[in-house]
Amino acid sequence: MKEAMVWSPNGPQGFESAKVRYEVLPYLAKGGLDIGCGPAKVWPHLIGIDSGKDTDLFGIAMRPDIVVKDASSLGIFADSSADSIFSAHLLEHIADWQTALREWWRLVKVGGYLVLYLPHADLYPRIGQPGANPDHKHDFEPDQIVDFFRLAFPDWALVENQTRGEGNEYSFLLVLRKSAQGAGQSEPWSADRAARRAAIVRVGGNGDALWAASVAAHLHGEGYEVTAYVAANGEELDGRVRAVLSGLGRCLEDARRRLREKVERRLAELRETLELSIDPEIEKITEQGGDIPTAVEAKILSDLFDQTEFKQFVLKRAKDSDFVGSMMDDLTEPPPPNAGEAIPFLGETKIYEFVLDIAASGDLVLNVSGTWIGRRSEDATDDDALRYIRGKAFRTGQEMRQIQLGLPGAVGGGTVTVPNPPPGGTTQPGTGGTIPPADGGTGTPYPPGTSGGGGTIGETGEPGGTAGTGGIIPPEPIPAIKTNKSEDPATGINLSGCFETWGVPTSQAIETARIEFSGLTAQQIKQILQRIPSTFKATLEIAYKDGGEQ
Numbered sequence: 300m301k302e303a304m305v306w307s308p309n310g311p312q313g314f315e316s317a318k319v320r321y322e323v324l325p326y327l328a329k330g331g332l333d334i335g336c337g338p339a340k341v342w343p344h345l346i347g348i349d350s351g352k353d354t355d356l357f358g359i360a361m362r363p364d365i366v367v368k369d370a371s372s373l374g375i376f377a378d379s380s381a382d383s384i385f386s387a388h389l390l391e392h393i394a395d396w397q398t399a400l401r402e403w404w405r406l407v408k409v410g411g412y413l414v415l416y417l418p419h420a421d422l423y424p425r426i427g428q429p430g431a432n433p434d435h436k437h438d439f440e441p442d443q444i445v446d447f448f449r450l451a452f453p454d455w456a457l458v459e460n461q462t463r464g465e466g467n468e469y470s471f472l473l474v475l476r477k478s479a480q481g482a483g484q485s486e487p488w489s490a491d492r493a494a495r496r497a498a499i500v501r502v503g504g505n506g507d508a509l510w511a512a513s514v515a516a517h518l519h520g521e522g523y524e525v526t527a528y529v530a531a532n533g534e535e536l537d538g539r540v541r542a543v544l545s546g547l548g549r550c551l552e553d554a555r556r557r558l559r560e561k562v563e564r565r566l567a568e569l570r571e572t573l574e575l576s577i578d579p580e581i582e583k584i585t586e587q588g589g590d591i592p593t594a595v596e597a598k599i600l601s602d603l604f605d606q607t608e609f610k611q612f613v614l615k616r617a618k619d620s621d622f623v624g625s626m627m628d629d630l631t632e633p634p635p636p637n638a639g640e641a642i643p644f645l646g647e648t649k650i651y652e653f654v655l656d657i658a659a660s661g662d663l664v665l666n667v668s669g670t671w672i673g674r675r676s677e678d679a680t681d682d683d684a685l686r687y688i689r690g691k692a693f694r695t696g697q698e699m700r701q702i703q704l705g706l707p708g709a710v711g712g713g714t715v716t717v718p719n720p721p722p723g724g725t726t727q728p729g730t731g732g733t734i735p736p737a738d739g740g741t742g743t744p745y746p747p748g749t750s751g752g753g754g755t756i757g758e759t760g761e762p763g764g765t766a767g768t769g770g771i772i773p774p775e776p777i778p779a780i781k782t783n784k785s786e787d788p789a790t791g792i793n794l795s796g797c798f799e800t801w802g803v804p805t806s807q808a809i810e811t812a813r814i815e816f817s818g819l820t821a822q823q824i825k826q827i828l829q830r831i832p833s834t835f836k837a838t839l840e841i842a843y844k845d846g847g848e849q
Contacts, residue, residue: 316341316387318468319416321498325526326412326458326474329382334370334403335389336363345385348373356434371399373406381406387416388470391437397447404452407477412458415444415473419462422469441471454478457486499527604643610657612642617663617704620790623651624700651699655692659685665692666703673707708796780810788817 316333320341333340336347338361349363350370367373370386371393384403393399400413407413420438424431441460448455459474478485497518499511511527518525616626630644644650657663659681664673665688672692678684694702783801785794794814798805816824824841831837 314339315416315470316385318470319387319463319472321526322472323385323414323416323474326414327383327385329411331381331383331385331411332376332406334373334384334386335392337361341385341387345383371395371402373402376406378405379408381411382408383412383414385414385416388418390415390417391432391435391439394436396437397451400444400447401451404477409477409479411477413475413477414459415475416470417444417473419464419469419471422462422464439471441473444473448475449484453484454480454482455484456482457488460486460488495523497523497525499525604645606653609642609653610662613654613657613704614662614706617706621704622700623654623702623704624697626704627700647699648695651693654704655685655688656681658688658692661707664705664707666705667692667694671705 314337316337316339324342327342327345330344331346332348333342333345334348336345336349337353338359340347346365347363348365348367348370349361350368351361351363351366353359354361365375367375370389384407386403390396390399403413417439418432418435420440423438425438426435441462445457445460448457455478456476457473458476459472461472463470463472474488499514499518515525515527613626627647627650630642630650634641654663654665658665658673659678661674661684664671666672670691672688674684675687678687692702783797783803785797803809816827821841828839
C-alpha cells in the first residue's frame with residue numbers, strides 16, 4: 300500500500316511541475332502560459348504567471364514573468380490567444396475553481412491544450428487529515444474535472460487521463476484539447492495505446508529536427524509511442540508520432556524544395572557542359588529535369604561508345620587472363636599517352652552487360668568460381684547463348700570483379716552437347732555407330748568429342764565433321780596409354796587449355812599427371828599444395844642443391 304504523504308513546504312511537492320515536464324512537453328511545444336509557475340516554470344519558453352503568495356507564506360523566492368492577484372481573472376489576455384496552458388497544483392488553492400477553469404479554457408486556441416497536474420484525493424492527505432496542505436480548498440479526483448467539462452464545454456477531446464502514484468508522485472494528469480465548434484466531446488486517451496514508449500533528445504535546429512523525424516518514424520513503425528525533443532519550437536507529427544519538432548512539415552517541404560532546386564540547377568549545369576564539350580555535329584539533348592541522365596547515357600551509347608573498340612579492348616585483357624575488376628579500374632582512369640581516346644565508362648553493371656554480350660558471341664569465356672562459362676554448341680543464336688551465360692555468370696559487386704576473362708582457344712571454349720548413345724552399344728568416333736559390349740550387356744559411352752579453339756569437334760573426330768554411317772562394328776582393342784606434354788612453360792590457364800588442344804575430354808580419367816615447377820622456393824611450393832582439395836591424394840618429388848640458400 301502506498302505510504303501516506305505528509306505535506307511540507309520543503310518536500311518534493313514544492314517542485315511538482317518537474318515531475319511531469321517531459322511528459323507534457325509535446326502539448327506545450329508551441330508556447331503558452333504556466334499559471335501558478337512558482338519559483339521555476341515547467342519549460343522556460345512559457346510565460347510564467349503567479350501571485351507570489353508563497354513568498355509571503357513560506358519565504359519561497361520567485362520571479363514570475365507576470366504577477367496577478369487572481370489566477371481566475373486574466374483579462375489581460377484575449378480570447379483564444381494561448382497555444383497551451385499548463386497549471387500544476389494550483390487549482391486546489393482557488394476557492395472558485397470552476398470559474399478559474401472557464402477563464403483558462405477561454406484563453407486556449409482551437410487545437411490547443413489545457414494541461415492540469417493536480418493532487419489526487421486518494422493519494423494525498425485530504426483537507427483536515429494529518430499532513431494535509433493547510434492552504435488547500437478542495438480535494439480533487441479526475442472524474443470531478445472531467446464531469447465539469449462535460450457540462451460546461453461542448454467541444455473537446457480528453458487526450459491524457461493518468462493517475463500518477465509511483466515514486467514521489469501523488470497526483471493525476473489531465474490533458475484536454477480544444478476542438479472546433481461542432482466537433483463534440485471525445486476521450487481518445489481510453490483507446491489502445493502503444494505498450495512501449497521512446498524519447499529522442501536532439502537539441503538543435505532544423506537539421507536536428509529532420510534527423511529526429513526519421514528516427515521517430517522508424518521507432519513508431521516498431522510499435523513505440525515516440526516523443527522527440529529538439530528545441531523549444533516543435534509540433535505534433537501527423538497524428539501518429541508525438542514529436543516535438545519545430546515546424547517539421549514546413550522543414551521537410553523546404554528541404555524537398557531546396558533539394559529539387561539543387562538537382563535541377565546541377566542538371567542544367569551538366570547539360571550546358573555537355574553542349575559545350577560534345578561535337579557540335581552531335582544532336583543536343585532536349586530532355587529536361589530528371590530525364591536528362593537517361594538521355595545523356597543514351598547519347599553516349601549511340602555517339603561516343605564504340606562497341607567494336609570496346610570488344611578489342613576486352614579481348615586483349617582476356618588474352619592476358621585479366622580479371623573484370625582490374626579491367627573496370629583501368630576504364631575509370633585516363634588512358635596512357637598515345638593510347639588513343641578513352642572508352643566511356645558507363646558504370647560497372649552496364650560495362651559487364653557488354654562483356655556478357657561478347658561472351659555470347661563465342662569470342663570470350665568467363666571463369667566464375669573455377670568454372671569456365673561460354674557459348675555452347677547448342678546455342679543457335681546469340682540470344683540463346685546470352686540467356687545461358689547470364690544465368691551462369693551474371694554477378695555484381697565484388698563477385699563480378701573476381702571473374703576472370705579468357706579466350707576460348709586457350710581454355711577450351713564453350714560446352715558441347717554429347718549425343719545420347721543408342722542402347723546396347725557405344726558411339727564410335729568417326730562412324731556414328733556403336734560398339735557392342737563383350738559380355739552382351741549394355742554398352743558404355745565412348746569418350747565424346749570436345750571443344751578446341753572455340754570450335755566444335757563433331758562425331759567424325761574432325762572439327763565441323765558429320766556423323767558416320769551408324770553401322771555396327773566389332774569391338775576395338777583396349778587402347779594403349781597415351782602421354783602428352785606441353786613444350787614450353789606456361790601459365791596455369793594456358794596449361795588448362797592443353798587438354799582441349801590434345802583432344803582429351805573433361806570426363807576422361809587420367810592415369811597420372813605431373814606438373815613441373817622450377818625456380819620456386821619451398822614456401823611457394825607449399826602454398827600451391829595447400830590449395831589442392833583434401834579429397835585428392837598425391838605424391839611429391841623435389842630436386843634441390845644440398846646446402847643451398849635457406
